Amino acid sequence: MITNRERERQTLDFRRPEGRGVVEETFAPWDLTVERFKEEGLPVEIAEGVVGIVEDAIETKNLEIVDNIVVFTNHLESNEAVYEKNAPEEKYLQVKWGEGVMRYEEYLGFDPVRRIHFALPFQCFDVKIIEETTEHIMYRNTFGQQMIRNKVSQLEVEHRPVVVDWQDWEALKERGDRELEKYYTEELIQKAFGPLVPSHQRGDYSIRLNIKGFFWVPRELMGIEAHLFAFYDEPELLHDMNEYILKIYQNQLMKVLEWVQPDVIYILEDLSGGDGPMISPECFDEFVGAYYKRLFPLLKKAGVGNVMIDTDGDFEQLIPNFIETGVDGFLPMDVNAGMDIVEIRKKFPNLKFIGSFNKLEIAKGREAIDREFQRLLPVIRQGGFIPGADHQVAPSTSLEDYRYYITRLKEVMKQAGADIVM
Numbered sequence: 554m555i556t557n558r559e560r561e562r563q564t565l566d567f568r569r570p571e572g573r574g575v576v577e578e579t580f581a582p583w584d585l586t587v588e589r590f591k592e593e594g595l596p597v598e599i600a601e602g603v604v605g606i607v608e609d610a611i612e613t614k615n616l617e618i619v620d621n622i623v624v625f626t627n628h629l630e631s632n633e634a635v636y637e638k639n640a641p642e643e644k645y646l647q648v649k650w651g652e653g654v655m656r657y658e659e660y661l662g663f664d665p666v667r668r669i670h671f672a673l674p675f676q677c678f679d680v681k682i683i684e685e686t687t688e689h690i691m692y693r694n695t696f697g698q699q700m701i702r703n704k705v706s707q708l709e710v711e712h713r714p715v716v717v718d719w720q721d722w723e724a725l726k727e728r729g730d731r732e733l734e735k736y737y738t739e740e741l742i743q744k745a746f747g748p749l750v751p752s753h754q755r756g757d758y759s760i761r762l763n764i765k766g767f768f769w770v771p772r773e774l775m776g777i778e779a780h781l782f783a784f785y786d787e788p789e790l791l792h793d794m795n796e797y798i799l800k801i802y803q804n805q806l807m808k809v810l811e812w813v814q815p816d817v818i819y820i821l822e823d824l825s826g827g828d829g830p831m832i833s834p835e836c837f838d839e840f841v842g843a844y845y846k847r848l849f850p851l852l853k854k855a856g857v858g859n860v861m862i863d864t865d866g867d868f869e870q871l872i873p874n875f876i877e878t879g880v881d882g883f884l885p886m887d888v889n890a891g892m893d894i895v896e897i898r899k900k901f902p903n904l905k906f907i908g909s910f911n912k913l914e915i916a917k918g919r920e921a922i923d924r925e926f927q928r929l930l931p932v933i934r935q936g937g938f939i940p941g942a943d944h945q946v947a948p949s950t951s952l953e954d955y956r957y958y959i960t961r962l963k964e965v966m967k968q969a970g971a972d973i974v975m
Contacts, residue, residue, distance in 0.1 A: 556756025557664050561816055564969055565859055565882075565905050567936035574933070574969025575759075576664050576962055579885045579908040579941035581654045585948040593952040599660050602653030645672040645736050646745035646809070655758065662959045665758035667749060669815075671806055673765060673798065674732035675725045676773070696773060697725075714776040719790060725774070726797055737805045746812040753813060762815040763863065764806065766822035767795045767844045768832065784836050795844050802848055807855060814856030817907070819884060825866030827890045837874050845878035853879075859905060865944070866890045872901060884908045885943045892943075898932050905937040912942040915958050916950040922958050926965050936970035 555563075555571045563570040582603055591600040643649055651668035659665050676696050683699060684691040691701050691712055699713035716722045753760055765773075771794050772780045783791050824831050824841075832841070849860050859881040867890045868875075868883075875883075882905030886892045894909040909929060914921040932938045940962060946955060 558753065558756035558759045558816060560664065561666075561759045561939070562858060564939055564966075565817075565937060567970065567973055569936070569970030569973050572967070573963065574936075574966035575939055576662070576959070576966055577666050577759075577907075577939055577941060578658060578663055578946075579939075579943070580945050581651075581668055582657065583945040583948065586946050586950060587657070589948050589950075590952045590955070595952060596660070599657050603657045641736060642741040642745040644677055645674055645732070646742060647672055648745045648749070661956070662963065667753070667758045667760045669746070669749075669760060669762050669813075671762060671764050671809060673729070673770065673801060674736065675729035676765075676770075677732075711776060714774060714779065716774040717779075722774075722790060722794065729797070729801075733801070733805060737808070739808065742805075742808050743812065746809055749813050759816040760813055761817045761819065762813075763819050763821055764802070765798075766820040766862070767798060767841045768824045769821045770794065770798055781831065784832070784840060788840075791840055795840065799844050799848060803851060807851065810852070810855035810857065814858070816858040817861055818852060818857050818859070819861040819863045819907075822862050822864045823866070824864055825868040825871075825890070827866055829867050830871050832871075834871060834874050837871055838877075842874055842878045845880065849879040861905065861907065867892060869897065872897070872904070876901065876904070881905050882907070882937070885941070888943045889913070894929065894932050894938075898935065898938075902935075903937075906932070907939045908941045908943045909938075910940050910942050910958075912944055912946055912950075915942065915946060915954055918954055919957055922954070922961055926961055930965060930968065933965055934968050934971040936973050938969075940965070 557575070560570045560573075561575040561577070564574040584603070587595070587600050587603050591597060640649065647670040650670075654668055655665050678693055678695055678697045680695060681693040682690060683693060687704075689701050689703050691699060694700050697715040698711055700709050701712045702709040716725060749760065752758060771783070771791055774780075774794070775783060822841075824837075830837070852860055860879070861882045861884055862875060862880055863884050865885070865887045867887070869892065884906065885908030886894050886897075886906055888909065888911040892909070894906055898904065898906075909932075911925055914925040926940075929938075929940055933940060
């Protein structure tokens with residue numbers, strides 16, 4: 554009998570799995586959507602088991618809402634104290650959050666996927682108040698950014714990015730080196746990922762690991778505008794950042810892959826908008842693609858099944874550049890940005906995809922859901938495709954409509970790989 558893990562592998566490998574293709578969702582659910590589903594009948598224990606990535610969950614421990622006003626609770630322990638006492642490995646080797654997500658997805662009828670995250674060692678800070686007035690609070694968030702939040706409207710804007718100049722970056726690297734030594738030990742890596750090994754080897758579930766990419770991280774550290782200028786004004790700084798990130802992946806991530814070999818690694822790399830990429834093909838090749846070319850062979854040698862890029866927007870112009878790096882495919886294939894998976898598959902027949910179901914159609918009801926599956930059916934029949942929402946399912950979606958979407962997904966995946974000659 555085919556295992557869940559093997560079913561996913563065969564679906565992505567352009568084969569025709571026994572019975573049907575794998576039935577999975579693209580991303581972990583949106584908390585607001587889960588809240589709505591709970592009101593509409595999702596069991597409380599299932600809903601409450603769904604938590605965000607630890608970075609977000611820890612940050613909320615430092616905030617409370619009192620009479621619709623955001624206040625900080627200074628009496629709570631620091632993030633580091635929480636980790637030290639409870640689960641030091643979870644500060645950067647984030648595994649436990651995926652348990653609740655998998656239970657939620659299995660309850661709804663999806664095949665089991667164990668989601669895990671490998672975080673970089675310079676992107677988890679204690680939340681700290683910098684300034685407080687009657688109107689706003691300026692604070693440092695868990696990513697190290699200085700933010701200003703209006704107390705009444707809760708509108709939040711960035712006041713200062715993590716990295717403004719070389720001095721900031723050198724200090725951040727020093728901090729990263731200290732965190733690497735403390736939180737990425739062999740003992741903590743084994744403690745975090747070792748428990749996944751028996752079930753994964755049996756094929757009970759597939760493992761999907763996400764990491765941050767070589768466009769995404771500098772953008773987070775510098776802010777969008779400064780990052781884009783840096784391609785021309787501070788190229789040495791960008792290269793130094795990406796060399797440091799690559800070194801971590803070459804060393805610490807590889808130690809993780811000795812324990813678990815994810816069936817999909819997807820790299821967070823939002824580098825496009827509705828009008829196209831934010832980076833030219835030439836800049837991509839120098840500042841992003843060059844680092845992929847050094848990383849991807851190591852991932853494949855370590856046993857990773859598929860290496861995929863998570864990027865929103867219209868990135869079609871860059872697909873040839875991505876292919877040259879050795880990437881296997883993409884998610885989530887943003888329909889509303891014009892990414893037509895049917896046409897892209899015609900141009901690039903070997904690319905693999907996850908996602909591409911217009912999330913907005915789910916909220917429109919059964920007829921809209923049926924039409925969207927009909928649009929995707931040619932690619933489903935070709936194989937190499939796991940249909941799922943083209944981003945997190947929106948809170949405008951009812952639980953009833955989402956259940957219907959899942960029912961239809963199971964039905965259409967009986968045709969997965971039907972065009973492949975076995």
